[in-house]
Amino acid sequence: MSETTELAFKARELDAGDELAGLRSRFVLDDGVYLDGNSLGALPAHVPDRVQDVVRRQWGELRIRSWEESGWWTAPERIGDRIAPLVGAAAGQIVVGDSTSVNVLKALVGAVRLAGAGRDEIVVDATTFPTDGYIAESAARLTGCALRPLAPAEVPGAVGGRTAAVLLNHVDYRTGRLHDLPGLTAAVHAAGAVAVWDLCHSAGALPVGLDEHGVDLAVGCTYKYLNGGPGSPAYLYVRRELQDRFDSPLPGWNSHAEPFGMRPDYAPAQGALRGRVGTPDILSMLALEAALEVWDGVSVEAVRAKSLALTDFFLECVARYVPAGTVQSLTPVAHEERGSQVALRCPDAGAVMERLIAQGIVGDFRRPDVLRFGFTPLYVGFADVERAAEVLARTLRAGGGDA
Amino acid sequence: MSETTELAFKARELDAGDELAGLRSRFVLDDGVYLDGNSLGALPAHVPDRVQDVVRRQWGELRIRSWEESGWWTAPERIGDRIAPLVGAAAGQIVVGDSTSVNVLKALVGAVRLAGAGRDEIVVDATTFPTDGYIAESAARLTGCALRPLAPAEVPGAVGGRTAAVLLNHVDYRTGRLHDLPGLTAAVHAAGAVAVWDLCHSAGALPVGLDEHGVDLAVGCTYKYLNGGPGSPAYLYVRRELQDRFDSPLPGWNSHAEPFGMRPDYAPAQGALRGRVGTPDILSMLALEAALEVWDGVSVEAVRAKSLALTDFFLECVARYVPAGTVQSLTPVAHEERGSQVALRCPDAGAVMERLIAQGIVGDFRRPDVLRFGFTPLYVGFADVERAAEVLARTLRAGGGDA
Incomplete structure (x- = not known):
């Protein structure tokens, strides 16, 4: 099977085994993939x-x-x-x-x-x-x-x-x-x-x-x-x-x-x-x-375990999907040195992020050349991660930030 | 006519001539008299x-x-x-x-x-x-x-x-x-x-x-x-x-x-x-x-004119209703020295204020002995003022803060 199919299948497996998956329903989300919870967390549904x-x-x-x-x-x-x-x-x-x-x-x-x-x-x-x-x-x-x-x-x-x-x-x-x-x-x-x-x-x-x-x-x-x-x-x-x-x-x-x-x-x-x-x-x-x-009822340790699994999986998907040499990860590979985000250095990063956002993949841009993706384990799943990497790869193959 | 009737009549006249009276409908208020807008202003109706x-x-x-x-x-x-x-x-x-x-x-x-x-x-x-x-x-x-x-x-x-x-x-x-x-x-x-x-x-x-x-x-x-x-x-x-x-x-x-x-x-x-x-x-x-x-459309000068009229009228009502010697105003009589509140020194002020609040007249207490009444011209009217003074007088005649 193709790489895309293989990783999409893996994402489904990971989601099926995710003990925190049910927490997503506690938030207001849409059909996009929100990877900017490290800037502004999503709205919990009961807050309004x-x-x-x-x-x-x-x-x-x-x-x-x-x-x-x-x-x-x-x-x-x-x-x-x-x-x-x-x-x-x-x-x-x-x-x-x-x-x-x-x-x-x-x-x-x-x-x-x-x-x-x-x-x-x-x-x-x-x-x-x-x-x-x-x-x-x-x-x-x-x-x-x-x-x-x-x-x-x-x-x-x-x-x-x-x-x-x-x-x-x-x-x-x-x-x-x-x-x-x-x-x-x-x-x-x-x-x-x-x-x-x-x-x-x-x-x-x-x-x-x-x-x-x-x-x-x-x-x-x-x-x-x-x-x-x-x-x-x-x-x-x-x-x-x-x-x-x-x-x-x-x-x-x-x-x-x-x-x-x-x-x-x-x-x-x-x-x-x-x-x-x-x-x-x-x-x-x-x-x-x-x-x-x-x-309530959520352990920080479980959140951390899922966070690392999400960022591991994102790095795996990026490595497999994204054309070689187009991005460079600034985020350490070692778990003990990694937070809950992945920062990818990329030429024309501002324009690339605009195009990602237009396709529903919301991360943010940090000058001069960083695409920043935050992974909030409470509401981000593995299929989200695979989709984000796939859209990123497609965007970069289509010319990155070029119109 | 009795003093109470006379001042209640005057209050009605003042309210009838109050060009800001209509602003009250812009706020959420109840049947009480809210004289604590100098601590927390009332909720404007469109804010929720x-x-x-x-x-x-x-x-x-x-x-x-x-x-x-x-x-x-x-x-x-x-x-x-x-x-x-x-x-x-x-x-x-x-x-x-x-x-x-x-x-x-x-x-x-x-x-x-x-x-x-x-x-x-x-x-x-x-x-x-x-x-x-x-x-x-x-x-x-x-x-x-x-x-x-x-x-x-x-x-x-x-x-x-x-x-x-x-x-x-x-x-x-x-x-x-x-x-x-x-x-x-x-x-x-x-x-x-x-x-x-x-x-x-x-x-x-x-x-x-x-x-x-x-x-x-x-x-x-x-x-x-x-x-x-x-x-x-x-x-x-x-x-x-x-x-x-x-x-x-x-x-x-x-x-x-x-x-x-x-x-x-x-x-x-x-x-x-x-x-x-x-x-x-x-x-x-x-x-x-x-x-x-x-x-929108409200002039601060008009607010000031009403504020002084409200505090003047409150001081007049207090002077007429409240038993002599029970309270002493700390607020200057001269307009150029008066803000938009009246502070009355009163024995047992904390308990007196509790009894006023229980009767729907909400001011606040400032230690050690001050009853503080704030007059917000946007939503306080002259009948409110007369009623507050009347309830204060009744409360003091009934023994002030005593249970």
Whole structure:
């Protein structure tokens, strides 16, 4: 049988054996193949009705009473506790709120203060999603530190007695490379510095193990693999042992020990609450809370196993279908170095992605030359993967991005 | 006729002559009297359907394409321009996003940097809503400034060559006192310092005149008189002449000159965009955008005239109905010193407010002893005011907060 038929048959077999296949029905999807869940997760089917209840009843009818009666006030820590098991954290260490960028500032300034006097250097992943680098530069400026961009692999040999904090990405947003969180955290700790991790591209796609590996602080967004909706609030993890000393650069009234005391002097709340700032954006936040229910009964380990099977299979299909030499994978082959996406370098990648999207295969383009495909195990299947590779191959054979 | 009958009659007359009375139908209200719009504005009736469209179609169907096709990416500046006329600002100077607290940090650190070398003092309104004071303290610490809390009336005599920035509230959240924005801004400028105003309790209730009075930076929330919904995003105003030099402590990728260039070095965008940070919370933000449509065809001057008539009438009803000596108004009698709320000091205020709410009169309680009533001219009428005062008087005569 032809290669196409053979891999299509294999896809059917893999789908038939997929214990997570039924989860797809929890999402609103169409006939296309959505491989951009690493940018904006698909809509969980039950979320619209829940948002309507928040708007019509909680806001429209209860109005101000909802801060207590609908649990608005405690949403940041309650939703943080819902995210906690997905990133290997015990309860009481995560609060939801603000954007990832804002949480990076909290974490890095907080980390420098935790590191204590005599340490005046912030190390940042030089391959990071840019906002982390920009905010790290700002945090360095605000705390009188030097900023030192390094590739993650260079970190163990470079950190030392000057290093206050190290900000690393668990999964590289562009290449999909998974960095060694346990090993790098240990190296940072060996130098006496504070380890801060950005989980945007790993949380919800693979086990993180924040508590197990002794991560100090972490941030992440919730609109990718956690499907919280466009711009849904980010989160901040502060390891329990550090919470009493965590000293935020954004001590808003929501993190006060007695928020409604309206006291002129700031006294920080205990625990993860210390990471809160101002009034939480309730509509976005409660949409996220509803969205997290799709994780009920789902193990992150099963998600990780399927994620690797999906990306393995995509790489196999691409190798078999796509004309030799037209694309080059930037994503590591080794499982321990791979996140949940595949990045293919390709000439004229922007135009190629436009043509893929026009054919229902939705990934994204990252300049200058990367086709990025995200594999969300909750709703992407193996037949989707085979079809995406087949359309990609056909598009490239037809002239790639040429009209 | 009895006092009650007389004032009820007057209320009917005032309602009959109220050119804004028809706006009430734009909101979801019930049989009670909602005098807490200065904490959480009522739901505009058309907002639920708009939010559903954002969730079901824009997120659910278009998904990632909505960043362009549904105008998500440009929402912060587009909605800023919609708020601009309500606060007397020309377009291109306001962006929406983040909480008020986060925007206070941007504004104050930015203000210190604008003020330039040699100025090392931040003055903050000592009677401020507490979060402004906490964040001002943080901004001072991050920029190496001293923090000096002062009552607004003391500011003109106290600012000087050391003063970098002054953060003031346009309307005091507790007493409802309206501060002299033109005069105080002029005094701050006379000292060579940067004037930062918090508009949370004035925007949408009275004319602000940011451009006219030369305010440098301003922040405000959108969930009070602008009815954006619980925790809807705040906004930041940066006067056009200062934008090129505005240097944010939160230079996230959304404020980059080329956000999708993914460049390692930060280069700020031009204009108000420089106040953006991370990915905007689209659900909360687009609910706000829809909510702002209730302002179509409404003049802020007419709103202000009605607001003063409402608070005048409430004070009149309270004076006539409430037993002498049981309450004391903290809100100035002079129109030029009054915002859109009335604060009554009252023994056992917390319990009194609980009893009022149980009778459908919803205000709020501010410790230790304040009953706070907000008057939103878009949906509060004069009969509401008379009824609220009558129920308050009956409650106090019956023993106030006693069970």
